[in-house]
Amino acid sequence: MTEGRGLHPRARVEDYTSKGWWSDETADQVFRDQVQARGDALAVVDPANRAALLGTEPRRLTWNELDHEVTFLAARLLDLGLGRGDVLGVQLPNTIELVEVYLAAWSLGIVVSPLPMQYREREVVGMATQAEFAAFVTTYAFGDRHPAADALAARDRIPSLPTVVGFGLPGEAPEDMPAGVVHLVPAAASEDDTARVAAYRESDPNDPNDCLTICWTSGTESEPKGVPRCHYDWLAISWATVDAPRVTADDVLLNPFPMVNMAGINGMFLPWLRTGGVLVQHHPFDLPTFLAQIAQERVTYTVAPPALLWMLLHDEALLSKVDLSSLTRIGSGSVPLQPAMVRGWQERGIPVINFFGSNEGIGLLSSFEDFPDPDERAQYFPRYGAPGVHWSSRVSEWMSVKLVDVVTGEEITEPGRSGELHITGPTVFAGYLHADRRPSPFDDEGYLKTGDLFEIAGDRGQFLHYLDRAKDLVIRGGMNIAPAELEGLIGAHPAVADVAVIGDPDEVLGERVAAVVTLKPGTTLTLEELVAFLKEQKIASFKLPERLEVRDELPRNPVGKILKRALRRTDEPTTTGAPA
The missing domain is CATH 3.30.300.30 (ANL, C-terminal domain)
Structure with a gap:
């Protein structure tokens, strides 16, 4: 935390708001605006395989229906004694309930700390202790596992944790539900729920500098690092993943990435929230289900790992059996893309957008608008601030980047020389959880030291070419x-x-x-x-x-x-x- 309320220092807030990079909007207000604008339009769809995964049938909710259930859950969180600044641990698959937990918590100023479903006792205890979870929300069953029971069994090792919640179960709590797990089922808010939640928000409104999430990055250290992010930096970086794929309210977004870090939250969830389209959830990744959802829901935009796109491109027998006619673009990234893969999908009429991001706030995206040549889009990212070069995303006007020689500390300005990427701007986080216990991730000028090696490329020095991870992740x-x-x-x-x-x-x-x-x-x-x-x-x-x-x-x-x-x-x- 920094001086005063919120994550970022006041001088930074004043600087970025005066430039129009940050505004007074909050994520919960963006949601309420969409509810008012979209109303009875479809908002969110459960995974098609939910019954096999969780034992309950998939649902489809309109914006109004989603709002009612979000308000109901917010009232239940108040009943549990949770409020502004409390950290809510969340371990849920990509379902409607996960969307509701985010939105309900944020409406009350509660910080969400999401954990992947694969995490077990070791990871849960470590992260809950670091972040001081005040409550933990999970599901009773996940395939053959029982996460709520597992969390309850580990509770005596988490001093801050009094409450474990099982959310999204069938109507009645299962007979073998462990005593001590709070059983919650999604429902529409009552008039009393609505009034109580509105009164709470009015008495203690959110500030854009308030922490929204604590996500976790493994890096190369034994202990995971907590990455707090607030309304300001989340909503700023969301424009990168709205602008590059040109997401609009007419889009149907299929989300196969767990909503636990930058890929799932900013790749799919925030663009959906920003634009008011339809969010189709998917979990765990299953190729037949994924392809069927594209066809059945008429998905227009999704994200997928590069290796999967390469494999699909070379499986003509499979592609001939599936309907991808609704898809207009795909996002991918995390490793260098193969030019032949990007070119192959473009020849099929589906351009691939190249993503490079991190929980800390890196947001380099190569769109088909800025990089019409698929070979260039696969290999290069925009070098924000390159003289005489304009990029289509508004984020490019806000960010400053530089390459630094990892041995001499000298800034690199010529092409073809390897250096660590340093980046600053309104998308970058304020610092790690318990920053006083860790080396600063920022250089002397306040730039984030990313640990990723790039070189300058292009005939005008307008590109960044990714070389390697500086660490061994x-x-x-x-x-x-x-x-x-x-x-x-x-x-x-x-x-x-x-x-x-x-x-x-x-x-x-x-x-x-x-x-x-x-x-x-x-x-x-x-x-x-x-x-x-x-x-x-x-x-x-x-x-x-x-x-x-x-x-x-x-x-x-x-x-x-x-x-x-x-x-x-x-x-x-x-x-x-x-x-x-």
């Missing part, structure tokens, strides 16, 4: 995995002498986790034995290694650091070995 299916955490756990195995965790290329997920180890004399270790050992630590299943390689020694540089680049595979991506 493994990204599996859009989920960030910190190697340091896994290396610490694997290193505790009695047979392991040394370990390095890397990412193997994968056609669908982008990367899968691989562990390269050396063993202690006289010991052996199999992948199955290692996975069983890690499962005992109660970590998320997506973090489990899917390949184990045993070596006599690990390659190191002269100062002893493991050379992970020498360990990474350079062969073709694989599709085998997904963890349970």
